[in-house]
Amino acid sequence: MSVSAQPTPYxxxxxxGRGLAAGGIAGLASGLFSLLLAEPxxxxxxxxxxxxxxxxAATAHAGASHSGHSHAAEAEELFSRGTQHLGLVVTAVVxxxxxxxxxxxxxxxxxxxxxxxxxxxxxxxxxxxxxQRSMGLAGAGFLALSLLPALRYPANPPGVGDGGTVTERxxxxxxxxxxxxxxxxxxxxxxxxxxxxxxxxxxxxxxxxAAVVATLAALFLLxxxxxxxxxxATLLWDFRxxxxxxxxxxWGVLGAVFAAPSLRRQRSAPRERSASSTP
Amino acid sequence: MSPHTVGTTVAPESAAAHPxxxxxxxxxxxxxxxxxxxxxxxxxxxxNGDLVSATGSYLHEFSHxxxxxxxxxxx
Numbered sequence: 432m433s434v435s436a437q438p439t440p441y442x443x444x445x446x447x448g449r450g451l452a453a454g455g456i457a458g459l460a461s462g463l464f465s466l467l468l469a470e471p472x473x474x475x476x477x478x479x480x481x482x483x484x485x486x487x488a489a490t491a492h493a494g495a496s497h498s499g500h501s502h503a504a505e506a507e508e509l510f511s512r513g514t515q516h517l518g519l520v521v522t523a524v525v526x527x528x529x530x531x532x533x534x535x536x537x538x539x540x541x542x543x544x545x546x547x548x549x550x551x552x553x554x555x556x557x558x559x560x561x562x563q564r565s566m567g568l569a570g571a572g573f574l575a576l577s578l579l580p581a582l583r584y585p586a587n588p589p590g591v592g593d594g595g596t597v598t599e600r601x602x603x604x605x606x607x608x609x610x611x612x613x614x615x616x617x618x619x620x621x622x623x624x625x626x627x628x629x630x631x632x633x634x635x636x637x638x639x640x641a642a643v644v645a646t647l648a649a650l651f652l653l654x655x656x657x658x659x660x661x662x663x664a665t666l667l668w669d670f671r672x673x674x675x676x677x678x679x680x681x682w683g684v685l686g687a688v689f690a691a692p693s694l695r696r697q698r699s700a701p702r703e704r705s706a707s708s709t710p
Numbered sequence: 711m712s713p714h715t716v717g718t719t720v721a722p723e724s725a726a727a728h729p730x731x732x733x734x735x736x737x738x739x740x741x742x743x744x745x746x747x748x749x750x751x752x753x754x755x756x757x758n759g760d761l762v763s764a765t766g767s768y769l770h771e772f773s774h775x776x777x778x779x780x781x782x783x784x785x
Contacts, residue, residue: 443736444740465779473775510774515774518772518775519773522773522775522780525754539740580781586780586781589774589778597758597783601782673779
């Protein structure tokens with residue numbers, strides 16, 4: 432492990448540390464947000480489901496008809512609701528940490544660093560645009576992985592979801608995530624290329640918007656979620672809004688915390704916009 | 711991590727040619743982290759009892775509420 436020749440290597444590992452820290456904090460914030468606001472709804476949804484399946488069991492003589500509807504009973508056997516509340520926060524933190532890793536990777540790539548060791552242009556430590564880049568990336572992540580997939584397959588509260596179709600639905604959901612990412616990358620590429628071709632912002636943004644609309648159209652070519660949604664409309668709406676809200680918190684905090692150290696650097700150092708002037 | 715990667719890392723011969731480069735070792739570590747992250751995401755959002763237990767889907771039930779909230783399919 433010989434320590435650097437004179438051109439200092441780009442500090443990718445500190446960046447990874449930043450990504451993990453930001454992801455963990457964002458996951459925790461999102462998990463606590465959901466714990467406070469969404470869990471009461473989920474508990475209510477589960478009580479409603481229990482009532483529903485009890486009624487079902489009373490009419491149709493318990494058994495054969497509801498193979499996939501043992502949801503609440505099964506959940507209670509393995510873990511208490513209290514444990515599942517804790518599980519929500521742990522899940523959010525794990526997801527945040529994992530997303531932090533990919534955020535770091537995307538951030539490094541967006542700064543022009545390429546696998547193979549050489550940047551495609553000189554990659555400055557700090558060009559004063561870290562905040563914009565980080566928040567822009569967080570917004571893109573929200574669009575690609577949260578908003579676009581949610582428009583096609585909105586989140587459902589407990590009590591919705593047939594165990595028999597879960598594999599099929601997972602396939603559809605993963606496909607929606609992939610399409611969301613591809614569509615967002617496409618929108619960004621269109622925006623960049625139109626700029627390189629000398630077009631102004633109105634044309635570039637219209638092009639990007641068209642790419643997003645095309646992505647939505649592609650998403651709606653996927654088959655519908657096969658499951659029925661026997662949940663009161665207000666509960667469903669509130670749950671879906673809080674689901675999106677939790678994801679806004681996740682991405683927003685991730686972008687902000689990731690960029691925060693560069694803000695401090697910027698304030699303490701004299702403002703230098705020129706690229707890679709510091710050795 | 712490092713004993714393994716140090717062995718396989720080629721000296722950064724391009725380092726001198728560019729003002730800023732990334733060590734191959736660093737890329738490998740980030741790639742390894744990405745693989746671990748993918749496995750973690752699979753565990754919390756997709757697994758239905760294949761990873762940890764044959765008798766019950768513990769991961770599924772533990773991450774149950776998180777799955778619903780992040781829009782991941784649940785039973």
